[in-house]
Amino acid sequence: MERLPGFRDFYPEPLPQPDMWSADARQYIFSKWRQTARRYGFREYDGPPLEPLELFTTKSGEEIVGQLYNFQDKGERDVSLRPEMTPTLARMIAAHERSYKKPVKWFAIPQLFRYERQQKGRLREHFQLNADIIGEKDPAADAELIALLIDTLRSLGLTEKDFTVRLSSRNAWHDFFVRHHGNTAKEHEFYQIIDKLEREAQEQSAEKLGRIGFSLEDVSAFIEKSEPTPELKAILDNLNSRGLGDYVKIDYHVIRGLAYYTGIVFEAFDLKGEFRAITGGGRYDNLIKLISGDKVDLPALGFGMGDVVLLELLKARKLLPKFEATLDAFCLIEDESLRAESLKLIQDLRSAGLIADYSLTAAKSDKQFKRAQELKATQTVKLERNQAGELVARLKNLKTREELSVNPAEVAKQLCGTH
Amino acid sequence: MERLPGFRDFYPEPLPQPDMWSADARQYIFSKWRQTARRYGFREYDGPPLEPLELFTTKSGEEIVGQLYNFQDKGERDVSLRPEMTPTLARMIAAHERSYKKPVKWFAIPQLFRYERQQKGRLREHFQLNADIIGEKDPAADAELIALLIDTLRSLGLTEKDFTVRLSSRNAWHDFFVRHHGNTAKEHEFYQIIDKLEREAQEQSAEKLGRIGFSLEDVSAFIEKSEPTPELKAILDNLNSRGLGDYVKIDYHVIRGLAYYTGIVFEAFDLKGEFRAITGGGRYDNLIKLISGDKVDLPALGFGMGDVVLLELLKARKLLPKFEATLDAFCLIEDESLRAESLKLIQDLRSAGLIADYSLTAAKSDKQFKRAQELKATQTVKLERNQAGELVARLKNLKTREELSVNPAEVAKQLCGTH
Numbered sequence: 001m002e003r004l005p006g007f008r009d010f011y012p013e014p015l016p017q018p019d020m021w022s023a024d025a026r027q028y029i030f031s032k033w034r035q036t037a038r039r040y041g042f043r044e045y046d047g048p049p050l051e052p053l054e055l056f057t058t059k060s061g062e063e064i065v066g067q068l069y070n071f072q073d074k075g076e077r078d079v080s081l082r083p084e085m086t087p088t089l090a091r092m093i094a095a096h097e098r099s100y101k102k103p104v105k106w107f108a109i110p111q112l113f114r115y116e117r118q119q120k121g122r123l124r125e126h127f128q129l130n131a132d133i134i135g136e137k138d139p140a141a142d143a144e145l146i147a148l149l150i151d152t153l154r155s156l157g158l159t160e161k162d163f164t165v166r167l168s169s170r171n172a173w174h175d176f177f178v179r180h181h182g183n184t185a186k187e188h189e190f191y192q193i194i195d196k197l198e199r200e201a202q203e204q205s206a207e208k209l210g211r212i213g214f215s216l217e218d219v220s221a222f223i224e225k226s227e228p229t230p231e232l233k234a235i236l237d238n239l240n241s242r243g244l245g246d247y248v249k250i251d252y253h254v255i256r257g258l259a260y261y262t263g264i265v266f267e268a269f270d271l272k273g274e275f276r277a278i279t280g281g282g283r284y285d286n287l288i289k290l291i292s293g294d295k296v297d298l299p300a301l302g303f304g305m306g307d308v309v310l311l312e313l314l315k316a317r318k319l320l321p322k323f324e325a326t327l328d329a330f331c332l333i334e335d336e337s338l339r340a341e342s343l344k345l346i347q348d349l350r351s352a353g354l355i356a357d358y359s360l361t362a363a364k365s366d367k368q369f370k371r372a373q374e375l376k377a378t379q380t381v382k383l384e385r386n387q388a389g390e391l392v393a394r395l396k397n398l399k400t401r402e403e404l405s406v407n408p409a410e411v412a413k414q415l416c417g418t419h
Numbered sequence: 420m421e422r423l424p425g426f427r428d429f430y431p432e433p434l435p436q437p438d439m440w441s442a443d444a445r446q447y448i449f450s451k452w453r454q455t456a457r458r459y460g461f462r463e464y465d466g467p468p469l470e471p472l473e474l475f476t477t478k479s480g481e482e483i484v485g486q487l488y489n490f491q492d493k494g495e496r497d498v499s500l501r502p503e504m505t506p507t508l509a510r511m512i513a514a515h516e517r518s519y520k521k522p523v524k525w526f527a528i529p530q531l532f533r534y535e536r537q538q539k540g541r542l543r544e545h546f547q548l549n550a551d552i553i554g555e556k557d558p559a560a561d562a563e564l565i566a567l568l569i570d571t572l573r574s575l576g577l578t579e580k581d582f583t584v585r586l587s588s589r590n591a592w593h594d595f596f597v598r599h600h601g602n603t604a605k606e607h608e609f610y611q612i613i614d615k616l617e618r619e620a621q622e623q624s625a626e627k628l629g630r631i632g633f634s635l636e637d638v639s640a641f642i643e644k645s646e647p648t649p650e651l652k653a654i655l656d657n658l659n660s661r662g663l664g665d666y667v668k669i670d671y672h673v674i675r676g677l678a679y680y681t682g683i684v685f686e687a688f689d690l691k692g693e694f695r696a697i698t699g700g701g702r703y704d705n706l707i708k709l710i711s712g713d714k715v716d717l718p719a720l721g722f723g724m725g726d727v728v729l730l731e732l733l734k735a736r737k738l739l740p741k742f743e744a745t746l747d748a749f750c751l752i753e754d755e756s757l758r759a760e761s762l763k764l765i766q767d768l769r770s771a772g773l774i775a776d777y778s779l780t781a782a783k784s785d786k787q788f789k790r791a792q793e794l795k796a797t798q799t800v801k802l803e804r805n806q807a808g809e810l811v812a813r814l815k816n817l818k819t820r821e822e823l824s825v826n827p828a829e830v831a832k833q834l835c836g837t838h
Binding site for chain 1: 420421422423424426427428429430431434435442443445446454457458459460462463464465466467468469470471473474477488490491492493494496498500507510511514515517518519520522525530532534536544555557559560563566570656657660661662663710711712744746758759760762763765766769770772773774775776779780790793794
């Protein structure tokens with residue numbers, strides 16, 4: 001029986017085939033995400049992977065349904081696997097915002113699902129770090145969020161030579177739109193043309209812009225000038241103060257396709273241009289009001305960083321550590337009459353927090369030793385009886401080849417000092 | 420907009436209401452699960468939360484469909500959210516078993532889903548620690564798995580005064596069944612009657628047993644005698660060697676309702692009898708063969724430990740730590756002209772691995788100090804200029820009230836020593 005197309009199995013390393021997905025690499029990325037978010041004072045939350053369909057159509061319109069894993073449950077509710085986290089966050093905040101001091105800084109690591117019929121071979125699920133700041137309209141919040149984004153990527157070993165954050169502003173584009181007498185009904189269409197500018201042929205963009213009364217020349221001139229708005233200037237100054245200025249540049253190409261962004265928007269890319277965007281986000285000051293049915297009105301901003309492009313990039317830059325079995329001690333049981341005492345020793349080691357393993361059943365000593373090596377054990381430990389009939393533990397460090405005999409009761413202490 | 424009935428939102432602590440679910444408690448339990456499994460040399464894996472429906476009906480029969488979140492996806496595939504992890508594990512093992520040395524010791528922390536129409540107010544999802552050993556038929560594997568189960572609960576502060584593992588054997592019951600000339604076609608029905616023995620009225624059980632040719636007296640006598648089979652004896656001896664004997668007792672009441680168990684079975688209960696089973700599992704030596712369509716045949720055993728009963732138990736025994744915001748340092752910015760320098764300092768602290776926060780925008784100093792206290796900051800740090808115009812960092816330990824002035828470049832080092 002096969003798994004569903006577009007879904008992933010995560011296996012422990014070493015992987016049987018290099019193109020498989022590693023549970024160890026996934027956990028490594030999750031740990032770095034979690035640690036960095038915590039250092040910034042972000043708190044973890046989570047919601048259900050299954051939500052009422054309406055939560056997503058309220059935010060994104062009925063057209064999103066074509067991309068969803070939606071169905072009717074046995075209670076005849078229209079439900080959907082979550083394609084993104086923001087609507088759930090907005091729902092959760094709207095329900096309990098009074099209990100949390102603003103600004104709220106929260107993160108989550110949800111698995112997200114999209115059914116896209118046409119995209120053969122592409123994944124239909126991924127994991128995402130979602131970090132959001134709610135209740136602060138000052139650009140200081142935008143800078144704090146972007147600093148977290150940068151430090152999250154830095155925690156994985158990426159530097160200013162590997163990636164850059166392209167920073168832009170819906171407000172700047174809105175001003176441009178008004179200055180050029182755009183028709184408000186066409187504003188979202190205009191943003192979507194800008195969003196595709198770098199991926200479409202010039203003539204096509206020019207033609208589309210012309211149809212709603214804009215010229216590609218004006219648009220290109222505005223992008224090339226790249227003058228930061230006061231808001232963007234404040235964010236740049238803030239990031240410069242932190243020593244993170246080299247990671248950011250103003251680039252008005254970025255506008256983000258989604259309708260709900262209201263202020264600054266940004267995307268991070270690898271500098272070699274080999275991959276899709278690593279992460280993106282921006283301000284969505286109206287969304288909580290929309291989701292809460294006008295009950296709660298709070299400014300907000302956030303980003304989502306997926307695990308798939310990130311993992312490709314880390315692999316390409318050789319920044320993933322080796323994920324092997326790592327064992328503090330492998331207990332060799334060569335004398336079966338000492339199995340009970342060996343089990344007690346193993347229990348001691350594990351109780352002391354050490355990672356310890358052994359052969360569950362009787363096995364030849366060379367086979368046991370080979371297994372210890374395969375599992376990358378730091379030490380082997382073996383019980384023996386000395387001539388006086390007393391138990392002695394013989395330790396061997398598999399890297400230094402150093403050997404040592406100690407009292408069995410002292411092994412855990414001895415290994416805790418060296419592992 | 421409300422979340423779906425039976426699903427949970429996980430909020431950061433302190434929780435607005437005591438009956439809400441805590442993201443911090445969840446993460447605490449997951450960490451302990453992960454740490455303990457690793458100490459035992461178990462490796463992490465995961466599969467998709469959505470699988471082909473057939474994977475679950477192959478294992479459990481068509482009748483399980485009534486309890487599933489199943490639907491047809493947009494590619495007209497019959498799919499289901501996973502109600503349990505074992506079929507996915509069996510599928511993954513069957514696909515790549517040759518690449519992994521036996522015995523395989525794997526764990527996962529999946530979210531599982533069951534749609535049960537009648538059970539109003541009950542959860543329709545939960546998380547589970549799943550730990551399995553594959554490829555070893557010796558009872559030494561059963562003992563290793565049960566030791567992990569016990570140590571997982573011990574890592575959360577539970578002791579032999581809080582819980583016990585009731586150990587039983589399908590083989591022992593099978594022998595009983597054969598000895599009493601049971602009709603093979605009724606064997607599963609017989610197991611299901613035994614499974615309900617403690618929850619049903621005696622007359623009802625006696626009547627049901629009578630219908631398939633057994634007497635309640637024989638059954639009760641067998642349970643009361645509780646003689647361990649050689650297999651159970653080996654497991655008890657093994658656990659005794661580890662010093663874990665006090666956590667286990669033979670109890671033939673336990674048989675596990677599911678059809679696929681083949682050897683030893685077990686359940687852990689709180690000793691006050693206040694809660695449902697904390698965890699349960701057993702041997703399923705035929706399942707991998709079944710799921711793989713006879714391609715792979717490996718003995719296996721495992722357990723599942725859910726987060727819901729466990730959390731209730733830990734709460735009742737007051738074993739959950741306090742989950743508050745914990746901050747190593749809160750940076751007070753009382754002089755806005757020093758905001759840039761303060762941001763640099765905050766960046767230094769976070770880069771050193773410290774959890775640091777501050778007021779994103781200008782705020783009165785007493786309001787900032789109050790925020791530092793709310794966030795349970797260990798220290799406050801504040802930049803000032805001395806009379807020579809040089810920057811000085813003033814540290815204050817909020818517990819000891821100790822104060823200290825240091826060079827701003829030294830703050831991170833200073834706090835790393837004390838946090």
